[in-house]
Amino acid sequence: xxxSTFIALLSAMSLSVMGVGPRAHTAPGPVHKKTTIALLxxxxxxxxxxxxxxxxxxxxxxxDVELIYDGPTDGSPEKAASMIDRWALKGVDVIAVSxxxxxxxxxxxxxxxxxGVKVLTWDADAAxxxxxxxxxxxxxxxxxFALVDAMAKDLGGENASxxxxxxxxxxTAANQNEWMKHMKERLAKYPKLELIATKPCNExxxxxxxxxxxxxxxxxxxxxxxxxxxxxxxGAAEAVKQAGKSGTVLVTGLGTPNDMxxxxxxxxxxxxxxxxxxxxxxxTIHAAHALAGGTLKPGATELTAGRLGTKKIxxxxxxxxxxxxxTKDNIDSFDF
Amino acid sequence: xxxxxxxxxxxxxxxxxxxxxxxxRLWLIAALLALIFAGISIAxxxxxxxxxxxxxxxxxxxxxxVACGMTxxxxxxxxxxxxxxxxxxxxxLMGLCSSPTxxxxxxxxxxxxxLAAGAALGLLNGLLVVLGRVPSIxxxxxxxTILRGATELLMAGSWITDLPAxxxxxxxxxPLGIPVCLWAALIAVILSLLFxxxxxxGLWTYAVGGNLHAAHLARxxxxxxxxxxxxxxxxxxxxxxxxxxxxxxxxxSGIGVGFELSVITAVVxxxxxxxxxxxxxxxxxxxxxxxxxxxxxLIFINLGDSAVYWERAIQGAFILAAVLSDxxxxxxSARQTA
Amino acid sequence: xxxxxxxxxxxxxxxxxxxxSILLALAWWLDPDFVAPATQLALSNHIVELAxxxxxxxLIIVTGGIDLSVGSxxxxxxxxxxxxxxxxxxxxxxxxxxxLTGTLAGLLNGLFIARLSIHPLIVTLATLAAYxxxxxxxxxxxxxxxxxxxxxxxxxxxxxxxxxxxxxxxxxxxxSALIIRRTxxxxxxxxxxxxxxxxHYSGVPVAQLRLALYTLAGAAAGLAAIFFAARxxxxxxDVGAGLELSVITAVVxxxxxxFGGRGTLLGAMLGVAIIHEIGQLVSWKWxxxxxxxxxTGSILVLAVLVHNIFSRRTH
Numbered sequence: 001x002x003x004s005t006f007i008a009l010l011s012a013m014s015l016s017v018m019g020v021g022p023r024a025h026t027a028p029g030p031v032h033k034k035t036t037i038a039l040l041x042x043x044x045x046x047x048x049x050x051x052x053x054x055x056x057x058x059x060x061x062x063x064d065v066e067l068i069y070d071g072p073t074d075g076s077p078e079k080a081a082s083m084i085d086r087w088a089l090k091g092v093d094v095i096a097v098s099x100x101x102x103x104x105x106x107x108x109x110x111x112x113x114x115x116g117v118k119v120l121t122w123d124a125d126a127a128x129x130x131x132x133x134x135x136x137x138x139x140x141x142x143x144x145f146a147l148v149d150a151m152a153k154d155l156g157g158e159n160a161s162x163x164x165x166x167x168x169x170x171x172t173a174a175n176q177n178e179w180m181k182h183m184k185e186r187l188a189k190y191p192k193l194e195l196i197a198t199k200p201c202n203e204x205x206x207x208x209x210x211x212x213x214x215x216x217x218x219x220x221x222x223x224x225x226x227x228x229x230x231x232x233x234x235g236a237a238e239a240v241k242q243a244g245k246s247g248t249v250l251v252t253g254l255g256t257p258n259d260m261x262x263x264x265x266x267x268x269x270x271x272x273x274x275x276x277x278x279x280x281x282x283x284t285i286h287a288a289h290a291l292a293g294g295t296l297k298p299g300a301t302e303l304t305a306g307r308l309g310t311k312k313i314x315x316x317x318x319x320x321x322x323x324x325x326x327t328k329d330n331i332d333s334f335d336f
Numbered sequence: 337x338x339x340x341x342x343x344x345x346x347x348x349x350x351x352x353x354x355x356x357x358x359x360x361r362l363w364l365i366a367a368l369l370a371l372i373f374a375g376i377s378i379a380x381x382x383x384x385x386x387x388x389x390x391x392x393x394x395x396x397x398x399x400x401x402v403a404c405g406m407t408x409x410x411x412x413x414x415x416x417x418x419x420x421x422x423x424x425x426x427x428x429l430m431g432l433c434s435s436p437t438x439x440x441x442x443x444x445x446x447x448x449x450x451l452a453a454g455a456a457l458g459l460l461n462g463l464l465v466v467l468g469r470v471p472s473i474x475x476x477x478x479x480x481t482i483l484r485g486a487t488e489l490l491m492a493g494s495w496i497t498d499l500p501a502x503x504x505x506x507x508x509x510x511p512l513g514i515p516v517c518l519w520a521a522l523i524a525v526i527l528s529l530l531f532x533x534x535x536x537x538g539l540w541t542y543a544v545g546g547n548l549h550a551a552h553l554a555r556x557x558x559x560x561x562x563x564x565x566x567x568x569x570x571x572x573x574x575x576x577x578x579x580x581x582x583x584x585x586x587x588x589s590g591i592g593v594g595f596e597l598s599v600i601t602a603v604v605x606x607x608x609x610x611x612x613x614x615x616x617x618x619x620x621x622x623x624x625x626x627x628x629x630x631x632x633x634l635i636f637i638n639l640g641d642s643a644v645y646w647e648r649a650i651q652g653a654f655i656l657a658a659v660l661s662d663x664x665x666x667x668x669s670a671r672q673t674a
Numbered sequence: 675x676x677x678x679x680x681x682x683x684x685x686x687x688x689x690x691x692x693x694x695s696i697l698l699a700l701a702w703w704l705d706p707d708f709v710a711p712a713t714q715l716a717l718s719n720h721i722v723e724l725a726x727x728x729x730x731x732x733l734i735i736v737t738g739g740i741d742l743s744v745g746s747x748x749x750x751x752x753x754x755x756x757x758x759x760x761x762x763x764x765x766x767x768x769x770x771x772x773x774l775t776g777t778l779a780g781l782l783n784g785l786f787i788a789r790l791s792i793h794p795l796i797v798t799l800a801t802l803a804a805y806x807x808x809x810x811x812x813x814x815x816x817x818x819x820x821x822x823x824x825x826x827x828x829x830x831x832x833x834x835x836x837x838x839x840x841x842x843x844x845x846x847x848x849x850s851a852l853i854i855r856r857t858x859x860x861x862x863x864x865x866x867x868x869x870x871x872x873x874h875y876s877g878v879p880v881a882q883l884r885l886a887l888y889t890l891a892g893a894a895a896g897l898a899a900i901f902f903a904a905r906x907x908x909x910x911x912d913v914g915a916g917l918e919l920s921v922i923t924a925v926v927x928x929x930x931x932x933f934g935g936r937g938t939l940l941g942a943m944l945g946v947a948i949i950h951e952i953g954q955l956v957s958w959k960w961x962x963x964x965x966x967x968x969x970t971g972s973i974l975v976l977a978v979l980v981h982n983i984f985s986r987r988t989h
Contacts, residue, residue: 038961044493053493069961070962071963073485073488073589073963076915078902082717085716085719086957090707091707103819104908107830170912171645171814171911172815172910174817197644199644204594205586205590206583209395211635214391217385217391218380218636238583238586262497464975468978468982470982473926474975477919477974478971480971481968481971485964485971488963597799597802601803604799610793611793645814648806649808652802652803652804
């Protein structure tokens with residue numbers, strides 16, 4: 001019995017530290033000398049976001065701000081929400097969120113704003129009342145349309161015809177589902193392009209590879225595959241290449257030029273869709289800094305962003321610029 | 337406790353009995369496999385083509401290789417849920433060692449390092465279990481998160497895309513017309529089969545898993561046997577990494593997520609007892625091929641637009657059915673030990 | 675069968691409590707802001723699902739079983755809840771549908787395990803895939819959102835500075851502890867974990883007990899789906915992915931023996947708290963999720979290892 005009393009005491013002690021203990025340091029800390037900006041990717045560890053972080057670091061050095069770059073390594077939106085909560089409690093000045101699931105992150109973002117933290121979204125958007133600005137490289141619609149247009153162009157333009165398939169991340173991936181909605185919308189413009197299958201690869205390159213193999217065998221007249229997740233694209237491209245169908249089955253998707261260069265050069269992939277990710281990270285930090293300093297306010301129409309010069313603001317969206325299409329001709333001039 | 341010389345004599349024959357997978361179980365899985373092939377081929381003849389069968393085997397080969405080691409480990413009464421993370425870590429290690437922009441080591445060195453690292457990490461798990469007396473599920477649950485975190489740290493957010501041709505050959509080469517990974521799977525299957533059937537440590541494995549205490553009393557080197565099982569599994573995971581990861585052009589930090597589930601499912605559906613002491617390589621091999629065929633088969637039978645959402649449910653139902661059918665066929669269903 | 679004296683768990687709980695105190699002291703030293711009550715209370719909302727499912731999981735593991743399907747059960751409940759909400763059912767009914775789905779899913783596990791005596795690891799490995807698949811199939815991958823404001827207020831609100839969901843969790847915890855301490859059920863659970871055959875012959879209704887516990891785990895997963903919906907305004911098929919591993923890690927870190935017979939709810943909750951605090955502290959201080967993984971895994975293995983060395987000395 002003595003032991004259990006001891007435990008009860010110990011747990012009470014730990015609880016008291018956690019909960020009802022001495023109220024030291026509860027007052028918001030002294031004013032930060034440096035502005036602190038937290039940059040949250042959808043999933044840490046992907047080259048796409050790593051290159052964004054590179055641009056962000058560059059901007060942080062220029063502006064002399066403290067940059068925190070962290071995100072869930074498994075892409076879990078719940079973990080991301082917990083990180084937003086933590087940063088808000090820690091008292092960072094700005095949180096820039098690339099929401100993996102806007103519904104799940106919305107509550108945490110609203111809570112952070114209520115605490116006085118400035119919140120903006122980048123890379124993907126969330127509900128308007130959860131953030132102040134969106135640093136926008138492309139809307140889901142732009143991406144969906146660009147993917148279909150690139151495939152159609154490579155398959156013969158307006159009259160492009162043939163069977164195509166999509167390999168997506170997971171069936172529940174919020175972003176991909178949004179892109180696919182717009183892809184289907186755009187496919188209507190090309191009546192002879194027939195979407196025959198949408199398969200998940202569960203963010204597993206091997207599964208994307210074997211799914212692409214199976215699709216080609218089950219549909220020998222397949223003309224194109226969209227690989228719309230980070231690993232679906234190289235996985236599908238490799239399957240086409242190993243089947244010796246480079247050029248007859250086209251693969252298109254989103255990817256960084258460095259990761260896809262080899263496939264573009266050997267003709268398996270004709271177009272890679274993306275934007276300048278380094279610039280996206282760079283612009284996001286400039287926007288966050290301006291937001292914290294008060295120079296960026298609702299209603300602004302322009303933002304000066306270091307080496308990128310002046311960027312246009314459309315409503316509450318800061319625009320990065322056009323979607324880039326990397327092809328054999330231009331891919332060597334990009335290094336990220 | 338009765339531990340006289342008489343007890344030794346009585347325990348010895350009982351402890352060392354080889355309890356391979358029951359014949360009925362093997363036939364059951366084989367029959368299911370035949371059924372699937374027949375059924376799907378009617379709907380889509382391309383399914384039973386040699387090219388497709390080869391692809392199914394190539395895709396399932398890493399599962400087969402690692403499942404051989406897992407079968408041995410599960411027979412010994414232990415389990416390892418960290419093989420997926422280990423595969424990821426070894427992939428990263430292999431990539432960093434071979435890539436021209438990183439260490440740029442020759443192929444032989446890369447192979448040696450990968451296999452050695454796999455075996456060493458397997459042994460480490462084993463040491464914690466055997467000498468540290470940390471239950472294997474806990475040790476390997478910890479290893480699973482540690483190794484995945486280590487992989488992320490090692491890769492530092494980028495991918496390795498410049499794998500040298502020599503390494504890619506391990507993934508895409510076809511000596512004598514058969515892919516390297518199938519040769520590797522063949523060797524893994526034959527050696528594990530021989531290990532369990534024809535060597536003393538193999539016999540010990542069954543003894544240790546059947547009754548650890550009895551095996552100990554019967555002078556079976558229980559420590560060595562279990563350490564060997566963990567090390568073998570690590571080594572085979574290294575082999576699987578070498579022949580499967582270079583099939584792809586990109587090495588990323590997410591390789592092997594969920595892999596342990598496929599491996600353990602294959603072993604369990606293949607008839608090995610999760611309590612240890614019984615099971616065999618053939619059952620595991622057939623089960624792995626069965627599970628791989630189900631997945632591929634689902635793509636061949638075009639079930640319509642929304643069918644894709646039901647694929648995982650169908651796979652799950654299939655595993656459940658396989659397990660249930662086992663209950664209906666097995667003889668010693670009353671065996672219940674904690 | 676390894677001897678598992680009951681007193682061991684007391685020693686181990688002290689060890690955990692000490693570890694927790696050291697951890698908090700370390701946190702205080704690293705950054706006093708982190709251990710401030712406001713911070714800790716606000717962050718405590720993130721453990722509710724984990725802690726909730728840890729209650730039945732502890733009891734199941736004590737009886738020598740395991741349930742790998744809790745994350746998938748949570749997803750299935752979440753999707754049914756979303757579908758019911760989408761169909762315009764009255765809100766209490768929406769919540770009941772989630773709870774009922776979880777309960778039924780758990781009951782099915784229990785039937786396979788207790789009636790057909792298939793090993794729980796195998797049954798729940800199969801339903802881990804099947805329930806997740808069912809959730810994906812029923813929802814077609816679509817998330818459900820737009821739950822009523824009052825419901826969301828429960829998820830994000832607090833009372834006396836403690837999140838409402840944490841109050842609910844404490845209430846359930848107290849209730850479970852009372853049942854285990856004051857009724858024969860508690861005795862049965864530990865008896866069944868020691869040796870099922872022996873327990874059976876001494877009149878413990880082992881089969882019914884196991885059936886009830888797996889059903890309870892399903893119900894808890896269903897409730898976790900409701901908690902999740904209240905916190906994130908979302909019901910979808912990928913909630914609870916990997917929940918089973920975090921829960922088992924916490925329970926096992928909390929001193930529950932994976933071989934059964936030993937373990938307490940207090941220990942499990944300490945396990946949950948330690949994993950939560952480590953994760954939060956490492957993130958708070960270093961903002962590197964990769965490091966969180968490495969540290970959490972190491973603590974799990976080290977805690978059990980240290981305990982083994984410690985208990986070997988006392989023998």
